[in-house]
Amino acid sequence: MLRLVAVRLLAAVPVLLVVSLVSFGLTLLVPGDMAAELAGPSATAADVARLRESLGLDQPLLGRMLAWYAGLAQGDLGRSVLLNQGVGAAILERLPVTLSLAFLGLGVACAIGIPAGLIAAKNVRRWPDQATMGASLIGLSLPDFWLGLLLIWVLGVKLQWLPTGGFIPLSEDPLGWLRSVAMPAGTLALTQLGPIARMTRSAALEVASSDFIRTARAKGLSEIRVFARHVLAGALVPILTVAGIGFGLSLGGALVIEQVFSLPGVGRLVIGSVLRRDWPVIQGGLLVIAFVFVLVNLLVDLLYLWADPRLRAQS
């Protein structure tokens, strides 16, 4: 068991290596002089030179790379040029907003999408299946940021039920927090529902056609029992996979949704930095988001071992 866990942990190492290399390499693609661009058109040559030195751009490539990894090893992601703040601190400050949005959206989407997918699988090619699959196809075809604006227009502007944007921390006012995240999380959930219902359906169909289900039927178990005890148990691993993929989608979606609802999360920070060309923040944002993604997938991998005794038996 311990060996299996160690193997999974080791598998994440090359992924993190690629992630850190891509995040570092991004700035190499900047055309022209990065320091001059950051300093702005009114900066003097001395200003540009000072900025170049503080960013380490006067160092050779290898030196910059070593400095980047030395920083990472100490948890130092560099300093934001425009926020006058450490990148790590700026991101950590905003990460809870992004994560709570992603998990809330995913939670709602799973709570509705997984049962919907199971119902569709149970009634395959009959109307509940066709209705669910049709609705989920439409759901996954809508641009999430546009759906958010549509909700703002209907629920915020027309009906005035919910605030149109802004964020209230949970610690300040729980009800206000819920009202401020209800629409963004709802938007996220609506766009995640489709993929989750579809993936759950195909996973359940796969399980339902396997031998152990035929055996369960053959020994005379009721249809309900077969479904609740055997199909569900067998579908647990695929559903975990669905949740894992869903988290990745949800995280990516949350970054954009924040922008629509003016939530102070990592997505808004990174997209704001993209527009102001604050490279250290962009690099740090990419790195941290990918790190979270890898971490959650690692967790899903470990949950597989718990959910599927066959995987444990392999060792």
Add this chain to the structure above:
Amino acid sequence: MNFLRRPAFLVGLVLVGVVAIAAIAAGWIAPFDPVKNNYRYRLGAPNDLYLLGTDRYGRDVLSRILFGAGVSLRIGLAVAVLSGLAGASIGLISGWWRPADAWLMRVMDGMMAFPGLLLAIALAATLGPSEATAIVALTVAYTPRTARVMRAAVLVARALDYVEAARAVGANTARILAKHILPACAAPLAVQQTFVFAVAILAEAVLSFVGVGPPPPQPTLGSIIADGRDTLVEAPWIALAPGTVIAMLVLGLNLLGDTLRDALDPRMRGMLR
């Protein structure tokens, strides 16, 4: 080829076809110049002259949408083709030549650890916003998924009996790849790239919405929505109309992809996406 008569396929074809024809004909059918201001009719509600109203510079929203849809289709198609070529090459090498497999797939895993959109936004901003960089950024972001699908297809194909037989009779690698492996992988690749086409249109809209898509004055569906966002209370039509066009295109492509997948290989049902 009886999938051609399936209602889902026809609906998809009509949705994509209507938007595509309107976008291609934009130069002739657009009632106004999409970038021409009319300060006497700013934020005008839809009427007989301006069917979808005007934006805050008095530009005709319908004309802007027609030209914007062309940008979406161009970028989506280019990304589908280019990430198809790149992904198929990487997947083919990975699936066929085992020594490269572990290395290539680790790199792909690493790229897939970034949300595709975030990577594309960062890349597009880094390279400087333009139509070409949007294509490059989205291609880089979506190639790993295609490579994975292609690799899986190659692994299945290389174990097929007739491939074994071809090897046994002494066919060289180039011949086996061209004659047997590639044709066997064409179906899953085509299905995957139809979905990439759809996803790329959604992603391009986001790039434009956050301001790293093709720069103004080029109208894009995402940038029209971004404009409309600021005037959502006074002029909701600006933001609402272009989203409907995106949804039509993406829904149409998803329907085409779904029916194509079911028709080409029923066993693949649910494997992709």
